[in-house]
Amino acid sequence: MSENSPLDNPPAENGPTPSRRRLDVYDTTLRDGAQQEGLALSVHDKLQIAQQLDELGVGFIEGGWPGAIPRDTEFFARAAKELTLQRAVLAAFGSTRKPGGTAASDPQVRALLDSEAPVVTLVAKSDARHVTAALRTTLEENLAMVTDTVTFLTGEGRRVMLDAEHFFDGYLADPGYALRVVRTAVEAGAEVVVLCDTNGGMLPPQVGEIVAAVREATAAPLGIHCHNDTGCAVANSLAALAAGAMHVQGTLNGYGERTGNADLLTIVADLELKLGIPALPPGALREATRIAHTVSEITNVPPMNRAPYYGASAFAHKAGLHASAIRVDPDLYQHIDPQLVGNDMRMLVSDMAGRASIELKGRELGVDLGGDRDLLTRVTDRVKADEAGGYTYEAADASFELLLREYADGARPAFFDVESWRIIMESPAQGVRVSEATVKVHAGGRRIIATGEGNGPVNALDAALREALLPAYPELATLELVDFKVRILDAAHGTDAVTRVLIETSDGRRSWTTVGVGPNLVEASWEAMVDGLTYGLLKAGVARR
């Protein structure tokens, strides 16, 4: 580990160590993260994400490229009026001036000033091949572009950082030139030179060696910016910090061009929890899971369950053996206490469950099985049999809770009894197809026959069932079927195959998933739908009427 790296000499618990240099956490979700395929952030989205980042306590928020992307120009204009950042400083991203011109007259450089961001981060070529082949200019002119642009912007009172693009590839091909770019930037006034693994092709030992060599050869304050093309973006970032970089860039949820950028939350969690290096304000890491998921909502990109630390599966345990040890001590199968990053431990119930899994899941769901070994064995056997038949309880906690209550209380919760149901489907040669369902149920002390129409059989059954039950259970009016997933389980059987349906139901505040399995789509859907409504009534605290 390099002398004066943020990864050695961690500060004393009761205050900073004066000799230790600050570690800067720089977020580029709104710029490089937005370069991810499928991400299209509105200005409003960007403002909301910036607020989250400020709450997280990052040092810098790179807001985008004003002058190049109209939405980013607008972001900086609105940020100046609408954002009240408590901790973070806004950075505008842009490139060095065009070859052959001057920074003062370059419209793109002017736009960086106009953004009024206190920090400007300039991307500059540091790989000689890129200078000649992509920029189509001379090596000397590229250095002049760096000097001119950095000098101009610092002269205008901006803090300037330099992203040395393709630094590692450039260093491997021509270390002398790559180092000249670093020195030129610092001599011109850049406060940090960020070494970029732009193509994401590096491995940790290479990154560590090259960062150490740059530190040896220059006095430049160094940063690191990694992409994840080798799956090593976080490891590469840590290797660079260990070798002496003092500034780390990354994105929330690892968003970014191609395979993404280094995942900033994973980096800061590694730093704080594994290496004892404070990276965020005290206590902020506990917001990591909430912020990652809030940002997923804003970007409308489903959260990555397997994300380290903050992913929904990060502390989810499926194997029976794991559960049995966790029952004794959660640390036996967890590398940290999930609360440290605001996450929770979860038990998953499946055919891999053992008695311990069932008992712990029961505790999680608030159903006490009292450590009754015989009862636990019966539930475990039932789960294994059901799963062999196509059920999947790990995706359907609500159905599992109903099953658990059936064993714990001696009867499955039920608010109505089903006598029968039937479907008629009308598919005229022309015109609209209609499905009509009739259900016969007993509820509120009455036998009820109700019909419902829908655009398909499940929709019609849902309508008929609600029609039948609403007089006895007006609480059902708030319940809505929000998602419906079908899987054919034994494709080899063709139309004879077993069908599994997962239904997500919501009461507007929370949602739950139920499962149904049957020889056809409608039967499987009916089972999942009845469980969904039953669970909703149970959670609403309704008594059977």
Ligand SMILES: CC(=O)SCCNC(=O)CCNC(=O)[C@H](O)C(C)(C)COP(=O)(O)OP(=O)(O)OC[C@H]1O[C@@H](n2cnc3c(N)ncnc32)[C@H](O)[C@@H]1OP(=O)(O)O
């Ligand atoms: C590694 C990274 O991720 S860096 C960030 C990349 N982000 C983006 O590219 C998103 C925003 N980009 C844009 O909106 C556009 O590409 C713009 C506005 C920047 C440029 O658009 P255009 O003028 O149409 O040029 P185009 O995109 O075709 O090519 C880029 C130009 O920048 C030049 N350029 C590339 N890097 C640099 C640099 N570091 N310094 C100066 N000029 C550069 C290229 O040589 C090329 O110049 P040319 O038009 O004279 O050939």
Ligand SMILES: CC(=O)C(=O)O
């Ligand atoms: C600057 C940047 O985003 C990169 O080199 O990857």
